Amino acid sequence: MFGNWWKRLIVAPGYIANYGYADGSGTYYITITTEKCNACGECVKACPAQVFEVIEDDYGDNVAIVKDDKKKNIKYLCGPCKPTANRPPLPCMAACKPGAISHSW
Amino acid sequence: MITAGVDVGAETVKVVILKDGEVLASSIVKAGLDRQKSAEEAMGNALNAAKISKSNIQKITATGIGRKEISWATDMVTEIAAAAKGANKLFPSARTVIDIGAEESRGVKVNADGKVIDFAKNEKCAAGVGSFVESMSRAIETTVEQMGPLSLKSDKIIPMNVTCVVFAESEVVSLIHAKQTKEDIARAIHEAIATRTTSMVRRVGIEKDIALIGGVANNPGVIERLTQHLGTAPLVPKDPQLVGALGAALLAAS
Amino acid sequence: MVEEKKEYWRWTEGLYLNKDIDWRKAKSITLGVDIGSVSTQAVVLTDGKIYCFASIRTGSDSPDSARKAVESALKQTDLKQENIHYTVGTGYGRVNIPFANKTVTEIACHARGANYMGGPTIRTILDMGGQDCKAIQCDERGKVVQFLMNDKCAAGTGRGMEVIANLMAVPITDIGRLSFEIDKEPPPVSSTCVVFAKTEAIGLMREGWTKNQVLAAYCSAMAHRVVTLLQRVGVNKDFTITGGIAKNIGVTRRILNELKVDMVQLQPDPQIAGGVGASLFAADLLEKQRKAAG
Incomplete structure (x- = not known):
């Protein structure tokens, strides 16, 4: 039965991962929809703060994630890219062709 | 024209009194639990230093997180606007x-x-x-x-x-x-x-x-x-x- | 830093053994070790059933904490660590467990563990750990569908609660009960930041608030903070809370009131969900390994 369970996991769709912060000044979340992620690694190259990496996740899919040592510090790492006034779109979002990366600010 | 600025911060209350754009006096007081009282004290110190009374001041603008607690302020501005204006005066x-x-x-x-x-x-x-x-x-x-x-x-x-x-x-x-x-x-x-x-x-x-x-x-x-x-x-x-x-x-x- | 004379933060370490199980008859004996920032759990499953566990405080050294947790769990029985077929590590210190065969993220483990302990109807899990707080949605198999994790911030975490316990000089395990011994629910404290909360608490006490009122104001501020997180991912029934704070009714009841939902209480201990999940992953991986070996 565990063998079946495992197989079902591999074909199951991915998940939505939100990494970020909420404080008095608002919320900041980077969202990766792993179902849309094709593990191309363009976000890894595009991010000026080296936030991303492509790994095999717990369910055996290759997906982009926010690195372990970075995911607790999004507010400061992503701060410089946060759009205010006339700022360009986030490099990670612009680089992601399948549109798997979005943000909440 | 004599004006005053009261900055009610988390830690301290600051008062600056200006006459025609030049600083007459200033004071800094540690903010107590009653911020209104601390502001009162800071204003009193500044008035003493400037050797004027409160009635000589035409306008008092409050700023800082506790700005709403100052009943005798004639006006209010955000900390951001105040910081920008003050810094611009010192460093154009x-x-x-x-x-x-x-x-x-x-x-x-x-x-x-x-x-x-x-x-x-x-x-x-x-x-x-x-x-x-x-x-x-x-x-x-x-x-x-x-x-x-x-x-x-x-x-x-x-x-x-x-x-x-x-x-x-x-x-x-x-x-x-x-x-x-x-x-x-x-x-x-x-x-x-x-x-x-x-x-x-x-x-x-x-x-x-x-x-x-x-x-x-x-x-x-x-x-x-x-x-x-x-x-x-x-x-x-x-x-x-x-x-x-x-x-x-x-x-x-x- | 000044050492606290009394350790108000100290919570009860947990031990459990199911005496009805004979581990010698088990085909699969797996171990899950969850090293969190504040607590470490070691959970042994025999043929997919909880056999024994230990929940201890994490020391300064992760491998050492992992070893100690396993030792405490196994001290209750004659099962030895060499009898264990597969070990999975999880939690923030998971990469530092020398005897783990594999590591799995705590998100996947909490979902899996909550699904096992709370049943397949669990859809939303709030994991309130020592140093962070995560909202997880999972499907009927305990697979993660969505999760939300935050930057390291003590507000709404076990560590934040420990700071409050020390500040108010109230044993951490009493906070929940005391926070309801009030006439009227006070408004929540305005600061989410624990550092600012210290100043605020002193102010409130001087204004004449009772200790219990201040505790209530904290618990509801903490509850409110996590409710905003939960609302970002959405709350689907059944709902459960894992981690140490799940034991603090001062926070959990206020979360439930604000969300207007009920929660499934995880038995025997909501703090071991990650360890149980890790042990379940270990069982899957063992099965897979055995199949591959024929």
């Missing part, structure tokens, strides 16, 4: 104003007239503000005033991994256990503040000249680290914590 060439207070920090982009173009702030989080230095000074058993001079004696940077002050306290304790010196730890703390501040200010874009104001600007350790991160030395006025009150007084006059 400044286009970016960094204001680091006890509980809040802000990055403000200003034009040549001292008007706010854009801003970013860090609120309700002690990481990267004055409280952070204060907590950390307690953790390494020194005073806030000693933090700057201590850190200037260090020439290495130990990376601090955590953002939150509560966790940084435990990190500092483990650094002490790991036999790191107070000097090096103090520098690491200032490095952390500088990283956070720069990251926040980058959101509005960093344009020269840069003015650094707020109580934390009294700390040479923070100035040293910020200079590294900004790639240029910030302009720091003599009484950096008074700039908000100065700005408020200037806005009252205009």
Whole structure:
């Protein structure tokens, strides 16, 4: 039965991962929809703060994630890219062709 | 025309009295539980120094987080507008104003007239503000005033991994256990503040000249680290914590 | 830093053994070790059933904490660590467990563990750990569908609660009960930041608030903070809370009131969900390994 369970996991769709912060000044979340992620690694190259990496996740899919040592510090790492006034779109979002990366600010 | 600016901050209340754009007197009082009372005291001190009475003041503008508690203020402005105006008066060439207070920090982009173009702030989080230095000074058993001079004696940077002050306290304790010196730890703390501040200010874009104001600007350790991160030395006025009150007084006059 | 004379933060370490199980008859004996920032759990499953566990405080050294947790769990029985077929590590210190065969993220483990302990109807899990707080949605198999994790911030975490316990000089295990011994629910404290909360608490006490009122104001501020997180991912029934704070009714009841939902209480201990999940992953991986070996 565990063998079946495992197989079902591999074909199951991915998940939505939100990494970020909420404080008095608002919320900041980077969202990766792993179902849309094709593990191309363009976000890894595009991010000026080296936030991303492509790994095999717990369910055996290759997906982009926010690195372990970075995911607790999004507010400061992503701060410089946060759009205010006339700022360009986030490099990670612009680089992601399948549109798997979005943000909440 | 005589105007006054009252800046009711988390830690201190500041008052600046202006006559025709020139400073007549100023005062700083530690904020007690009753901020109205502390403001009253600060105003009293400034009035004594200026040798005038409250009735001589035509307009009083309040700013700071406790600005709404001052019943005798004729007007109110945000801390951001006050910081921009005050910094512009002292440093007309400044286009970016960094204001680091006890509980809040802000990055403000200003034009040549001292008007706010854009801003970013860090609120309700002690990481990267004055409280952070204060907590950390307690953790390494020194005073806030000693933090700057201590850190200037260090020439290495130990990376601090955590953002939150509560966790940084435990990190500092483990650094002490790991036999790191107070000097090096103090520098690491200032490095952390500088990283956070720069990251926040980058959101509005960093344009020269840069003015650094707020109580934390009294700390040479923070100035040293910020200079590294900004790639240029910030302009720091003599009484950096008074700039908000100065700005408020200037806005009252205009 | 000044050492606290009394350790108000100290919570009860947990031990459990199911005496009805004979581990010698088990085909699969797996171990899950969850090293969190504040607590470490070691959970042994025999043929997919909880056999024994230990929940201890994490020390300064992760491998050491992992070893101690396993030792405490196994001390209750004659099962030895060499009898264990597969070990999975999870939690923030998971990469530092020398005897783990594999590591799995705590998000996947909490979902899996909550699904096992609370049943397949669990859809939303709030994990309130020592240093962070995560909202997880999972499907009927315990697979993660969505999660939300935050930057390291003590507000709304076990560590934040420990700070409050020390500040108010109230044993952490009493906070929940005391926070309801009030006439009227006070408004929540305005600061989410624990550092600012310290100043605020002193102010409130001077204004004449009772200790219990201040505790209530904290618990509801903490509850409100996590409710905003939960609302970002959405709350689907059934709902459960894992981690140490799940034991603090001062926070959990206020979360439930604000969300207007009920929660499934995880038995025997909501703090071991991550360890149980890790042990379940270990069982899957063992099965897979055995199949591959024929």
